[in-house]
Amino acid sequence: MARFQNRVVIITGGGSGIGATMAELFAAEGASVIIFDREAAVADHPGGRVVDVTDRAAVREAVAEIEADLGRVDVLINNAAIAADTPFLEVTEEQWDAEVAVTLKGSFLCSQAVLPGMIARRSGSIVNIGSVNGVQYLGNEAYSAAKSGLLSLTRSLAVRYGPDGVRCNAILPGTIRTPIWDQRLAAEPDRLEKVARWYPLGRVGAPEDVARAALFLASDDAAWITGVALPVDGGLLAGNLPMTREVVSE
Numbered sequence: 374m375a376r377f378q379n380r381v382v383i384i385t386g387g388g389s390g391i392g393a394t395m396a397e398l399f400a401a402e403g404a405s406v407i408i409f410d411r412e413a414a415v416a417d418h419p420g421g422r423v424v425d426v427t428d429r430a431a432v433r434e435a436v437a438e439i440e441a442d443l444g445r446v447d448v449l450i451n452n453a454a455i456a457a458d459t460p461f462l463e464v465t466e467e468q469w470d471a472e473v474a475v476t477l478k479g480s481f482l483c484s485q486a487v488l489p490g491m492i493a494r495r496s497g498s499i500v501n502i503g504s505v506n507g508v509q510y511l512g513n514e515a516y517s518a519a520k521s522g523l524l525s526l527t528r529s530l531a532v533r534y535g536p537d538g539v540r541c542n543a544i545l546p547g548t549i550r551t552p553i554w555d556q557r558l559a560a561e562p563d564r565l566e567k568v569a570r571w572y573p574l575g576r577v578g579a580p581e582d583v584a585r586a587a588l589f590l591a592s593d594d595a596a597w598i599t600g601v602a603l604p605v606d607g608g609l610l611a612g613n614l615p616m617t618r619e620v621v622s623e
């Protein structure tokens with residue numbers, strides 16, 4: 374299946390983890406993939422560009438060059454994010470600003486840069502990679518606040534630009550084994566095994582679990598789907614499994 378033949382797809386944060394897997398799967402379905410990421414992350418990736426998504430001028434310049442070279446941007450995946458595992462009372466102003474800037478302002482800047490072309494062609498799809506943290510308290514306050522804001526942005530763009538033929542949806546991943554966990558695993562190596570017990574489907578996720586959902590939402594298979602927030606979370610948001618084990622008899 375080549376759902377993205379002749380389509381141009383930008384993936385922010387595509388140099389690592391979920392973004393890198395999305396880049397592979399979109400390319401396998403025929404897409405021309407461009408990755409926006411930091412210098413250290415783009416080196417090994419064909420289609421990689423050094424673009425800090427919080428830098429308005431850099432984002433605009435990159436999108437303008439892509440449109441000049443390839444003629445269009447069909448899909449934008451707002452995936453770049455940072456999260457530091459800092460106790461709330463120790464979160465600095467700089468850290469708060471940095472986490473909110475990458476997730477929320479970066480998604481705003483990238484969306485604003487690609488939308489005029491999408492509106493002009495009356496076709497385009499934006500997929501925002503949110504988090505279960507955006508709808509339920511699970512720690513990481515600054516990151517979570519930004520992810521909640523991203524869901525509001527998803528609804529705004531879906532309703533505002535639906536009449537122009539542009540769709541915008543979000544994915545809410547649960548715990549996914551990627552380098553974003555490195556800092557926490559260094560402190561507690563069995564953390565993901567402990568976390569897995571909370572998941573009805575019995576495991577944490579893999580980058581492919583999220584990437585396949587992103588391909589679906591970005592593709593014409595989802596032509597009449599906009600404004601949704603799709604949990605890709607092994608059932609985490611559906612209920613409280615550890616509590617259920619205590620109170621429900623077999």
Ligand SMILES: NC(=O)c1ccc[n+]([C@@H]2O[C@H](COP(=O)([O-])OP(=O)(O)OC[C@H]3O[C@@H](n4cnc5c(N)ncnc54)[C@H](O)[C@@H]3O)[C@@H](O)[C@H]2O)c1
Pocket residue numbers: 385386387388389390391392409410411414424425426427451452453454455475479502503504505545546547548549550551552553554
């Ligand atoms: N891994 C999880 O458990 C999990 C859970 C829920 C949601 N998510 C979300 O999935 C997405 C991908 O996460 P991941 O786990 O693959 O993380 P990751 O850290 O492996 O990848 C994130 C990428 O974003 C890039 N990035 C950071 N700041 C940037 C900037 N200013 N400009 C451009 N690129 C920048 C990083 O360099 C990195 O390549 C994120 O939005 C994350 O919040 C992840």
